[in-house]
Every structure is written in C-alpha cells, then in structure tokens.
Amino acid sequence: MNDRRVRFTLNGEPREVSVKPNDLLLNVIRDDEKLTGTKYGCGIGECGACTVHIDGRPVLACLELAVAAEGREIVTIEGLAGNGGALDPLQEAFLDNGAVQCGFCTPGMIMMGRALLDETPEPSEAEVRDYLRGTLCRCTGYASIVQSVIDAGAKEAAAD
Amino acid sequence: MYAEFDLLTPAAVGGALDELAKVENEEDCMPLGGGTNLVVDLRARAVAPKVLISVGRLSGLRGIELGEGRVSMGGAVTVSEILRHPERSRFGPALIGAAQVFAGQMVRNTATIAGNICCGSPAADLVPPLLALDAVVRLECSAGSRELPLADYFTGYKSSVRKPNELLTRVWWPEPPAGSASLFYKLARRKGDAITVVGVAVSLARENGICTRARIALGAVAPVVERVRPAEAMLEGNALEPDLIEAAARAAAQQSSPIDDVRASGKYRRQQVFVLVRRLLSRAWRSLSEGDHP
Numbered sequence: 001m002n003d004r005r006v007r008f009t010l011n012g013e014p015r016e017v018s019v020k021p022n023d024l025l026l027n028v029i030r031d032d033e034k035l036t037g038t039k040y041g042c043g044i045g046e047c048g049a050c051t052v053h054i055d056g057r058p059v060l061a062c063l064e065l066a067v068a069a070e071g072r073e074i075v076t077i078e079g080l081a082g083n084g085g086a087l088d089p090l091q092e093a094f095l096d097n098g099a100v101q102c103g104f105c106t107p108g109m110i111m112m113g114r115a116l117l118d119e120t121p122e123p124s125e126a127e128v129r130d131y132l133r134g135t136l137c138r139c140t141g142y143a144s145i146v147q148s149v150i151d152a153g154a155k156e157a158a159a160d
Numbered sequence: 161m162y163a164e165f166d167l168l169t170p171a172a173v174g175g176a177l178d179e180l181a182k183v184e185n186e187e188d189c190m191p192l193g194g195g196t197n198l199v200v201d202l203r204a205r206a207v208a209p210k211v212l213i214s215v216g217r218l219s220g221l222r223g224i225e226l227g228e229g230r231v232s233m234g235g236a237v238t239v240s241e242i243l244r245h246p247e248r249s250r251f252g253p254a255l256i257g258a259a260q261v262f263a264g265q266m267v268r269n270t271a272t273i274a275g276n277i278c279c280g281s282p283a284a285d286l287v288p289p290l291l292a293l294d295a296v297v298r299l300e301c302s303a304g305s306r307e308l309p310l311a312d313y314f315t316g317y318k319s320s321v322r323k324p325n326e327l328l329t330r331v332w333w334p335e336p337p338a339g340s341a342s343l344f345y346k347l348a349r350r351k352g353d354a355i356t357v358v359g360v361a362v363s364l365a366r367e368n369g370i371c372t373r374a375r376i377a378l379g380a381v382a383p384v385v386e387r388v389r390p391a392e393a394m395l396e397g398n399a400l401e402p403d404l405i406e407a408a409a410r411a412a413a414q415q416s417s418p419i420d421d422v423r424a425s426g427k428y429r430r431q432q433v434f435v436l437v438r439r440l441l442s443r444a445w446r447s448l449s450e451g452d453h454p
Binding site (some may be wrong): 004014021022024059062064067134135 | 164199200203204214216351
C-alpha cells in the first residue's frame, strides 16, 4: 500500500496530504486535520453523523476513501461559520430552539439542513423530514431540529 | 480502516478495462463505484480484494442520454443525478419512485446505478423498476463489449454473468411510450435508510382497452430480483378486470420464495407480494384507463 499525495480544499483552504489507499476521508478530517466536529458514528453509512459537503453536496465521510477527495471542495461543520466566527443562520436557529441534547448528531443534522436550504429555500416540514431521514438522533429531538431548519429558511428568505 | 488494499485510479474507461484484463481471480480485484456498499463490506471483511479500481468518477461512465427512443445512463450515474435530471419524467415513474425512497440523501449523492446492480443484493431498489422497464446492460472488457437484458444478468444470490474482467458501463431501456404506466413500492420498517422488506415494480401498456405489455418485478423475496413471467403472461392480451389482477397477484406471491430474517417473516413477505402486486397493477391500469377517457 503506497502512500498517495491528495490535494483538496478543506473549508476554503487548499490542503495537500499524504494518505494510504484504505484511509477514510473521515479519519483524515478527524485525525490528520484535527477537525473533530465531524463525528464518527456507526461507520457503516446509516447514522449520518459524519456528513460533510463535497462539491456542495452532503455525503458520508465514513464511506469515502480519502483518495477520492482529490481535486474536490470539502466543507465540514467547522467551515460553516463566516469570517470572524459569525454562526450560520442554521446554527443560530439550533441555539434558539435548544435543538441539541447529547449533540452527537448535531454536526450531521446541521450539514444536512444547510444542504437542504441551499437546494430548497423555505422548505416545508415534510421536505425537511424527508431530507433529514438518513441522519439519526437517538435522543429523538427531531421536533426542534426540524423546526430549526424551517426557522432558518424563513429567516434567510426574509433577509433576502 | 484495517482492511488493506491497493487502489488504482485510472483516468479513463479504457485504462480501467486494461487493469481489469489483468485480473486472474475474481476475489482479487473489484471495481469501486460510489462505495456505499463496497466500503461497508471491506470494513466488515465480507470481501477482501487486493486491488480496487476506482471507476465512480470516470467521465466515460457518466451522463444520461435521451434519444432514438431510449433512456441511456452511464454506469456511474448517481441516484441523485437521476432525480435531478430535467427530463426525469421521461425515465419511467417506477424508476423515479425507487430513486426517491433509495437509502438517504447522502447515499443517493454517491451510490451509482451500476453499483446497485453489480452488488447483486436481492433488495437493490433500482433493479425491480429497471426490470419492469426492460433494461439492457452493457458489459465491456478490453477485448470488446456485449449487451444483454438485465433479466438475464443475475444467476443467483450475489452472482451474475459478469466476468471478472468486465465492467458494467451502461444501462439503457426503451423510453416508456404514451399509453404506458409504471409504479414502484418499497415496503420497509421505516422510511429512511431502511433495507427493503418487499419491493415491487410493475409496468403496463394499454391499447384499445387491452393490456399489450405487462411487467412485474419483485425485490427482496427471492435470491435475486426477478420478473414474474407467468403473471405477466396472464395479463397480456386481456382487459385487466379485478379478478384477473387478483389472479396475477396470487401467481406472483406463489413464485416468490422469501426467507425469514430480522426484518420480516417469509410468510408476511409473501402475503405482501400479493397485496402490493394487486395494488400497483390496479393503480397503473386505472391511470391508463383514465387516460383513455379524459
């Protein structure tokens, strides 16, 4: 297993790292880049805690080989806040609604909610529930999570 | 990940086929598409190839083409790309229905149409609608290519006619004509990210009040996803009266050979084959009848 040089953009910054063919993108993000906001949940693509955006689309970092990141733009939960640390409106909505219990699913939920709002501004409750259905919260705080996505969508629409 | 393998990243389909041509043992080398099944299997050591050939982003395997009466998709087209395509209404409603209930959003963004076929799972959700639409698959190797009906592709549980040096590069089917209808239903324990308990796809064509073409395909109730040809034959050439639909649904349930597992008993699955085939045939036929008498 020879190491490979892989170049990608991580939260807007160009990166070049050395990875093995069997390195998962999730482990590169957490262990090498020390960005531990992205969570290692089930490891088999069923819980959504490891969701990151690749080229603007949410995918599961636990099922992506790091080599596949070559040339792509990756955004993690740490990359959502704007310059100066201003939170994304969706992060604000999670705080306002108390949409966090244990917090383990929260990064995945926010990355999914953000992707939905980018695709579908002002989604309905049904659209939110459908889009988030691959992201599991075992505290079952879904009501406030769903409400947060709806609220952030409404707030962003009002601001436009 | 503890599983070790080498990963080849050819720049084009030809390079991937050249690498596959060197394969001697099927277990030693596998093409990697989206990886949503294969990476899980690698981690579980369910498979242990020495070499993976990454093909999921090859431009030669991407793209959806419409024309000459065909819908044609490259093997690496993702489920999301099917759902986002501006001409998706021409693909066949059964396929769109299956894509909509396929896993979750993140898996749909990565999983490919060829990967869903090649993993060989009897619960693969794109396969019943593709069978109902008379899909054809293209297998390519460095020496040439061949095409065969998807209905002839599977030979048994997770086994197929694909040779170790062949790549499934394209899937195409006749564009569903006016006067035809197709539907898919996935029965599962919950809506999100659930493995199918029973999957049913039907496709019907109607002319002058007569069913001219019928397809019924069942998922997760036999070692392979399969068509129910005896039931299809009962329908073709007839007006689909409720008694006939019920008889066809009974024939479908009879042909199914479901197992008991953690998701459902075989008995329940077989009963649901009857219920769902009857329901989907009735709905599809009714939608065509309404089309005849606007």
